Amino acid sequence: MSRISAEPSPQSLSRTRARGFSLLPPAGEGGGAPARPDEGSAKRAFILANTGLTEPPLVPEVKLRLADEAVPIWTRTEEELGAMGLPPPFWAFAWAGGQALARYVLDNPDLVRERRVLDFASGSGLVAIAAALAGSSCVEASDIDAFAAAAIGINAADNGVSVAARLADLIDVDEGWDVVLAGDIAYEKEMAEAATRWLAALVARGATVLIGDPRRTYLAADRLECVIEYRVPVTRELEDSEIKRTGVFRFR
Numbered sequence: 001m002s003r004i005s006a007e008p009s010p011q012s013l014s015r016t017r018a019r020g021f022s023l024l025p026p027a028g029e030g031g032g033a034p035a036r037p038d039e040g041s042a043k044r045a046f047i048l049a050n051t052g053l054t055e056p057p058l059v060p061e062v063k064l065r066l067a068d069e070a071v072p073i074w075t076r077t078e079e080e081l082g083a084m085g086l087p088p089p090f091w092a093f094a095w096a097g098g099q100a101l102a103r104y105v106l107d108n109p110d111l112v113r114e115r116r117v118l119d120f121a122s123g124s125g126l127v128a129i130a131a132a133l134a135g136s137s138c139v140e141a142s143d144i145d146a147f148a149a150a151a152i153g154i155n156a157a158d159n160g161v162s163v164a165a166r167l168a169d170l171i172d173v174d175e176g177w178d179v180v181l182a183g184d185i186a187y188e189k190e191m192a193e194a195a196t197r198w199l200a201a202l203v204a205r206g207a208t209v210l211i212g213d214p215r216r217t218y219l220a221a222d223r224l225e226c227v228i229e230y231r232v233p234v235t236r237e238l239e240d241s242e243i244k245r246t247g248v249f250r251f252r
């Protein structure tokens, strides 16, 4: 696993391999275009074959299809698609920010109960599933990775909840969500800055925005008020330690 550096991840995960990694989706997969049905079932089959049903340590009431190690599943994803330079399999891990935010939502269900919720950059769907379990009236989960969209569907079904997976970049979109949740999105400058501008606009029109983050490099700390902090067990392969102090922040 020498391709994973000791820097904090997912920042390091996204920069680990020196072959032009980009967070942008492969051509034709962005912008909310629905995947063809056969592509969706191939992705579901891939996820089922390459992950195990796991409980994230801080959120044991949620079960997720997760991987033990990053590089093997990343390599297999590229083999599956016959493409190189694909985004890391973020969806195959429960990141520190997502675990903290999901814990907070489950412990404070009034934040989302009977409210329309978007889990932005959802990855595995962990935070969206927590919101659905906590009683949200409608939960959407967005990601730009088609594998994430497929994983969200599988994981929501495994937890017996309804979550609408959206394969789309919703930055600068406002569909009237009451609450926007975002776990671990501050690891890349461009995305973090664009998301911060967008989330500020949503807060200005009255939305509640909550962020879960272990204070990664591009966290907009000046816009955030920390409401709680957790010690989140994480994978040493992905992070620089086995525990990450992780905050849940209210965007102001």
Ligand SMILES: C[S@@+](CC[C@H](N)C(=O)[O-])C[C@H]1O[C@@H](n2cnc3c(N)ncnc32)[C@H](O)[C@@H]1O
Residues within 6 Å of the ligand: 010, 023, 087, 090, 091, 093, 094, 095, 096, 097, 098, 099, 120, 121, 122, 123, 124, 125, 126, 127, 142, 143, 144, 145, 148, 168, 169, 170, 171, 182, 183, 184, 185, 191
């Ligand atoms: C570090 S993962 C966090 C996943 C999950 N929220 C968690 O905490 O476990 C970041 C996720 O952001 C997604 N992402 C990056 N840019 C995005 C964008 N513009 N819109 C939606 N998702 C995005 C990636 O595909 C990835 O799944």
